[in-house]
Amino acid sequence: MATEYAESILLWQQTFLIGGCLKEKVKARSVPFSKTRNRHANETAEDYVEAVAEIIEESGECRVLDLARHFNVSHVTVSRIVKRLQDQQLLYSQPYRPVDLTPKGAKFAKRVRERHAVVLAFLMALGVDKSSAQIDSEGIEHHVGPKTLAAMKRFLEP
């Protein structure tokens, strides 16, 4: 429902971009902010499915505490978010049991991990040291649209 609301806003703004009347330079200027807010709303889900996939790959299972240490937050914060991602059909979770990805979550994780890998490799190819690239890519990844992602790939393998 949060998603529906956000999408309706974007659709409404699309119409403003098409029909070109008088004072919608302001409207058009607001579109990047709306889209950025949308992307921030997805950010937690993206980081969590990515982390679950990585942790399972590394250690065989993913516990709530693994995620808490991964993100440096309390286990309570993780529990609540896991519950929401379960409602969104991205994760399986039962009380006191390890967390796992649903098929939908696994597909999502695959896309997100690929994009993150491209962004990280791109920054390093650009000459950024690994430590800075790891930090910056952790935030940048969520704001890289398809066009920018394609451009980064072109830069990496010409």
Add this chain to the structure above:
Amino acid sequence: MATEYAESILLWQQTFLIGGCLKEKVKARSVPFSKTRNRHANETAEDYVEAVAEIIEESGECRVLDLARHFNVSHVTVSRIVKRLQDQQLLYSQPYRPVDLTPKGAKFAKRVRERHAVVLAFLMALGVDKSSAQIDSEGIEHHVGPKTLAAMKRFLEP
């Protein structure tokens, strides 16, 4: 106070990065997420001082409603945030009066606008179309550290 807390966490993690014991690969991995959360906490302030500077430059004054239209949010959201930024000495504001930048806010705005301009120019130089570059740079700018910013500048003017 939120800032002090966040900084104390970062300092604490620094020590973990220096002293290399056993299970702090997990700790080290959590640093990018902590720093990204920090950057998100600054994001609103950055976007607002930037917007205030732009709007004043374009139209002579910046009203609450100008900001509301700029960001596509309600004037109530703007009012509350302006109040906080006033507490942080970034903005001047009196009831029913236009908003202005403090000297501190103006310096901040200068840095933020320059960084945003570099990121936007960089994406376009990379081959991203203007519309996508505008959208993506609006989010990416807040996650570009000094090293990445320097690398982008090198790419732009060699």
Add this chain to the structure above:
DNA sequence: AACAAAATGTAGCATAAGCTACGGATAATG
């Protein structure tokens, strides 16, 4: 000056994401 319109503030609600404190469940160890 009076009235209407526009801008701004206030009250009250929602959701997301942090936290501590405490209690219950599971797992490891004797």
Add this chain to the structure above:
DNA sequence: CATTATCCGTAGCTTATGCTACATTTTGTT
């Protein structure tokens, strides 16, 4: 098998950012 340690859930608090509805102030127009 009993005990302890670890893990996890729940209750309750906080801050940030969205919203609508309504009140107030300022501004513009008869």
